[in-house]
Amino acid sequence: MSDSKQPTPAVRKAEPFRNEPHTDFSRKENREAFQTALDDIAAQLGGEFPLVIGGKSINTRKTLASINPSRKSQTVGVVASATSDHAEEAIAAANRAWESWRYVEAAIRAEHLEVMAAEIRNRRFELAAWEVYECGKPWAEADGDIAEAIDFCMYYAQQMRELGVPVQCDYPGEENSYSYRSRGVCVVIAPWNFPLAILTGMTVAALVSGNTVIMKPAEQSSVIAAKLMEIARDAGIPPGVLNYLPGVGEEIGPVLVESPDVNMIAFTGSRAVGLAINKQAAETDPRQRGVKRVIAEMGGKNAIIIDEDADLDEAVQAVVGSAFGYSGQKCSACSRAIVLEACYDAFLTRVKAATESLKVGPAEHPATTVGPVIDQEAFDRIRDFIAIGKDECTTVVATDVSELAEEGFFIGPHVFADVDPDSRLAQQEVFGPVLAVIKAEDLDQALELANGTEFALTGGMFSRSPRNLQRAREEFEVGNLYLNRNITGALVQRHPFGGYKFSGIGSKAGGHDYLLQFLIPINISENTLRRGFAPPPDDEKA
Amino acid sequence: MANALVDRVEQATQRIGRDLWQGLAQRRPSMFEKRWLLDQLMEWAMADESVKVQMFRFVDVLPMLSTHEAVTQHLQEYFEEVRTHLPWAARLAVESPQANTIFGKALAYSARKSSRMMAERFIAGTKVEEVLKSVARLRRQGLAFTLDLLGEAVVSEPEADAYQQAYLDLITGLAPHVNGWPEDPQIDRDEHGWIPRCNVSLKLSALYSQFKPIDPEGSAEGVKARLRPILRAAREHDAFVNVDMEHYAYKDLTLEIFKQVFLEDEFRDWSDCGIVIQAYLPEAEDDLKDLLAWTEDRGTPIWVRLVKGAYWDYETVVSEYRGWPCPVYTEKWRSDDNFERQTQFLMQHHNTLRPAIASHNLRSLAHAMAWAEELDIPQSGWEIQMLYGMAEEQAQLFAERGHRVRVYTPFGELIPGMAYLVRRLLENTSNDSFLRHAYDTSVSIEELLRRPADAALSKAS
């Protein structure tokens, strides 16, 4: 149902798809099962995770310790750290494997994804528990991430089954067939903030389209990535088709991106790294097979506009939820609230009180809404932004969590008001629990402020004026616009996700044209007329 | 159950129902009297789903609009889309919406006035003084009350504090006053003795801002800390506290907290408390059985208000959105049928779970009366509850026939009251609403009194 008048084109409906439901934690049996999973995994922490290249497990001299952000003293796993030689090996293995994987039927590749989805579903709480420990994700957020990983497998499988069928355009005397081929070796560089979902999404998109993959997970979430490797292997993905290459991004990243034997890079992460990859990949080595394809999901500086007639009950909850869920460490997170003057005071009062009421604590505890931030580096960077805020703006909320400081990387939610729209706090991505509140005189100014950053990822507006909602539809420069709801938590297929400007290159994850980026379209025309004689067109044959 | 018993109760239900219908025929229904512009709008709303959506959205946003320009502008925006569905009068109004003309101002004024009047039909006032007047008026009509404070969503601890304080003020302010009223035995006494006159209904989720089913222990602690002082004040001032039931996601936690707190030494021997069971949930039966066992263990009876459930639209939409099983019945007759089965259960255990049968459905209520009669439960041994502003003539009639009728009386500011108001409007304009059928002259008394299971059969055929 839309709130306002739309031009009335014929409606094109999305193909049906059923999202994996999130877990209903109001049910006791689910809470108990989740707690059991947490207890089970607690007993398994600290294990070792080797590289997997060409189906072989490889231990490395150097290792990375993945630690629990809620409890710094706890090592979640000790992960192998690849060298540039390992990277070269992985590229070679992926190239070899491509020679056969590329010819595996699309429907069979799709089936592999469905088997992976089933396995993830079977191990759902176990995987979520790993995320709670490794990434400091609170229960429900971890559960949502697993569900999304399942969705990616199922959705891309469904898409590939369709794309795998060539489109015929036959004429008497000529058969034309439009179909897709894979690109080759794809490097997947994934972030830690949706440790299973985003990694799975990029990886299985590449796999199902017939590419082979080198999976380079974030250092902070390499254990969960090892679990995905395990699942892929169990699902029968052949050796070398998927390779697990944890390591330090700065060391192996350039080797992977610059290699002449890599054909594509799928990246999600920061704007700086995304642009660097794009630049490196644009260099053409005479040995390489073609121009590399880069798709990159980068940051956001997302705003929610609060119109004068907004339902504040809902707006306050949505802003607080979007700003502080997973401590603001989502590319979709709300980092600016742009509030119309008429309701500014009422809104700010309630946001302040609501933010101060949030429970900050270890992710293992079900009461926790705001867990830790991912690591020391993030901790320091966010603290710098908070210092700027205290310096330049009015501090509305500065939650003190010093009693948790010994335990983990905790930063309480912060809200700043009277933020100068051009200041760093209003322009740069913080990726932490910090919200800037900005006053706008009218909707014109609000939209101008909202659009006034270099990003265009998510955005939202709370309004009950059909006309103003329509203006947002037309004028708000974001890839994902949310009206009268929170701006995080995109679901596969319902909310294909991705931005433009400096928020991303490429089409939307979980959307119907995402897979096309991993494919090369080919058209084959055959003259069927020989000596004046041609077979009848296809539809007359039967 | 023996068929003979079923038949007997069914016959009694029919007899009582027809008798009540006779009694009602002498009264003019107040619900759909054509007094105001918005009554007219309500009728259009009922005739056309798209008009209904726009209208309720407009009513919902209205209290937030501070200028007449904003009101006319919204009015125009909302009805633009459904213009062609609207009768000519409304079209005229929508097409000439120059906000600053006299006509525009008049339009804004009349929209505001109409919605305020509509709100006043279901909401007893904004301030305690107004509420006092309302409950005094109810009392003169022989009706008891339970008060419900309409609040905004509680999203912070200060807001939860404010909610708690409002209830404390309500109890300490109102109880001494109403306790000074001269006695009316029909509403002040039952077979066990005195019944508190001051009666409040509250929502547990509003007592703690971090009320989250994922964290039952923390939520329970947060709620109980603010609930206990209210219970103490109630006991001290001889007031009754009822715990309302909210969305399905909160149901188990609400029951759990209720059971925890009323098992504490301090409150274990207190019977002036109650909880709600929603018959649109198939789980109602198990929950009631569980409550019975718990109450027997506690050793002090409680009241149970049986309702059908106020969040039907929400539950069906949200469960489908999330891909969860739908927690409510999706056929109206099943809710009605379950309501009757749980009525029977309550009546059969009325000494432990004291029945408060809350409905405006004549069939549902006649059925309850039939069971009370069958089991020889005195009229004072159970009560009928209704919502303020709904089916007033029925409430009157029941009171005159010797029943204790308690009116659920919401009060509070209009902005936070909107969620409640929209629920009432939805209910009153729903195709499945009993009241709507009751005022539809083409529907016969036979149909209105039909047994729910038979209604299902006739629908299927």
Ligand SMILES: Cc1cc2nc3c(=O)[nH]c(=O)nc-3n(C[C@H](O)[C@H](O)[C@H](O)COP(=O)(O)OP(=O)(O)OC[C@H]3O[C@@H](n4cnc5c(N)ncnc54)[C@H](O)[C@@H]3O)c2cc1C
């Ligand atoms: C004193 C009082 C207190 C109340 N307190 C609460 C409370 O704490 N919590 C709460 O949730 N409600 C509460 N209610 C509200 C009550 O649930 C609704 O007013 C009631 O549902 C209306 O039912 P009825 O028997 O009067 O009308 P009817 O018209 O007979 O029934 C309408 C009801 O049937 C159900 N229904 C409608 N369509 C369908 C369908 N297609 N399939 C299945 N079921 C359907 C819905 O529950 C709907 O409200 C209270 C009501 C009263 C009178």
